[in-house]
Amino acid sequence: MNTDLATLVRAVDFAATKHTDQRRRNASATPYVNHVIGVTRILVEAGVGDVSVLAAALLHDTIEDTDTTSSEIEHEFGVAIRTIVDEVTDDKSLEKHVRKQAQIDKAPASSTNAKLVKLADKIHNLRSIEGDPPVGWDEKRISDYFDWAEKVTNGCRGVNAHMEAILDDLYSAHRTKRQQ
Ligand SMILES: Nc1nc2c(ncn2[C@@H]2O[C@H](COP(=O)(O)OP(=O)(O)O)[C@@H](OP(=O)(O)OP(=O)(O)O)[C@H]2O)c(=O)[nH]1
Numbered sequence: 001m002n003t004d005l006a007t008l009v010r011a012v013d014f015a016a017t018k019h020t021d022q023r024r025r026n027a028s029a030t031p032y033v034n035h036v037i038g039v040t041r042i043l044v045e046a047g048v049g050d051v052s053v054l055a056a057a058l059l060h061d062t063i064e065d066t067d068t069t070s071s072e073i074e075h076e077f078g079v080a081i082r083t084i085v086d087e088v089t090d091d092k093s094l095e096k097h098v099r100k101q102a103q104i105d106k107a108p109a110s111s112t113n114a115k116l117v118k119l120a121d122k123i124h125n126l127r128s129i130e131g132d133p134p135v136g137w138d139e140k141r142i143s144d145y146f147d148w149a150e151k152v153t154n155g156c157r158g159v160n161a162h163m164e165a166i167l168d169d170l171y172s173a174h175r176t177k178r179q180q
């Protein structure tokens with residue numbers, strides 16, 4: 001089999017297995033793996049064809065949200081993919097506000113590949129917040145997430161015009177809605 005295709009299938013299977021007991025926090029408790037598959041689809045539709053970036057997108061929440069370790073990713077998928085996943089992994093031992101600020105601060109110096117995954121991750125989260133928000137999120141929490149995401153994605157600009165245009169539309173639609 002084509003090795004790129006094999007890597008992607010192994011990554012989707014690895015992600016589905018690792019996230020198997022996790023659900024999104026929306027009312028219908030969507031399987032968590034739908035998020036990482038959706039993020040990867042956004043990249044493909046934005047013209048990203050690098051298999052390392054697409055596999056890293058499939059794996060991007062495994063270290064942060066499951067028992068997966070960085071060395072396990074390296075062992076299974078190699079150093080290039082491990083490096084991208086590490087770059088988009090938050091340090092969960094930090095307090096939430098410190099962790100959120102760190103994403104803003106670290107974004108501009110991230111690699112192009114990590115920026116691509118971050119842009120797609122934020123697009124997927126913002127779209128799902130608008131259409132099917134996490135249970136208990138009021139308008140203020142939603143607006144705060146939009147404001148924070150904009151700061152992070154502003155630090156990731158210059159790597160993909162298609163995703164940046166999607167984000168511009170999401171932020172401007174949200175601003176219009178907020179003013180109503
Ligand atoms: N929009 C949305 N998000 C959900 C849902 N269920 C789980 N999440 C996850 O929650 C995170 C956003 O919620 P926050 O309250 O800001 O963050 P926290 O979980 O890290 O504390 C995202 O993590 P992340 O993907 O690691 O990205 P990031 O936002 O931390 O960069 C997102 O994937 C859902 O139903 N809708």
Ligand SMILES: [Mn+2]
Binds near residue numbers: 035060061121
């Ligand atoms: Mn994510």
